[in-house]
Amino acid sequence: MKAQRLYKSVADSLLAVIDSGQFKVGDRLPAERDLAAQYKVSRPTMREAVIALEIAGRVEVRKGSGVYVIEQEHSGVKSLDLDVGPFELTEARMLIEGEAAGLAATLISEDEIAELETIIEKMKRENESDDGEELADKAFHMLIARATRNGAIETIIEDLWTLRDRSELTQTMYETVRMVGVKPSIDEHIAIFEALKAKDPIKARAAMRTHLSRVIDTMFEATEIEAFEAVKRRVSEDRKRFKLLLKTG
Structure with missing residues (x-):
């Protein structure tokens, strides 16, 4: 393979x-x-x-x-090639954006630091909304890419985000994650921000890698959480039905 x-x-x-x-x-x-x-x-x-x-x-x-x-409902065969998968894509982001954060920490301007702080506030508001938009999350990562002062790095990271948005497989996975209530972690983004503000490339690189590693873990856990929650709901319903039978029996 x-x-x-x-x-x-x-x-x-x-x-x-x-x-x-x-x-x-x-x-x-x-x-x-x-x-x-x-x-x-x-x-x-x-x-x-x-x-x-x-x-x-x-x-x-x-x-x-x-x-x-299940029975195939539609006629014809739908391609199984749905662009890059979410785990593979996020692993690439972890490697590339981790290094980008380290480089950005040495070059980022005070104006960009202030802009990142504003973006985090927008991210907090987006997390309170149910519309599923994560525009501030992308803006945060792209600003860091821009702060590397390297056009090639910025283009690569933008391309990775384009793949993320285009891939039906990846979008399905992210929708699953959102359905169980998981949203971009504010604390993880603040840790990246603080490292950049301190102009510490080692901490910035580590914070970015930790964040994206956790995204991988979250995607994997979310599908298992769904199964666990479904079992809990079914057990709860069975208990209610059993109690009702005891009352009416």
Whole structure:
């Protein structure tokens, strides 16, 4: 399997197994951990592959239960190549934006520091809104890219954000994260801001890497949180129903 679009290679292989009839409509696929071991990939990559199959209308992820093969509703075959996956993309951002933050710490101006502080306030207001916009988050990261005084670095980071916004797979993952109430961390952005303000490249690099590493963790945890919350809701409903039966029995 090629490193590039690894999730697609896995999704294609899994789809071939489904189309062969090994898994029929209504069948539950093996657990994510087992599939990841079978295809010799990480669980994040397997999760990207499953999301790609879900977007294509070939499987359904039933929270708290598993992944099930479903009847293909649309005619024709939808491509499983949905641009770069969210985990791979964020890993690239962590490496590149980490170094950019370190460089920016040595070159950033006082006016840009003040602008970053204003952006953080906008980020706080966006987090209080339910419209899902994260414009301040992007503005924060792009200002740091600009502060490197390196046009190539700025272009690369802007391209990574364009990929983030264009990729259906990545947007689906971010929407999942937002659905469970996870929003850009103000504290993590403040830590980056404080390191830049102190003109400390080591701390700025570390703070950025910590932030984007946590984004990866959050994306992975969010899907598991959904499953856990679904189980909790179902258990709660069962308890209520059981209590009602006791009262009426």
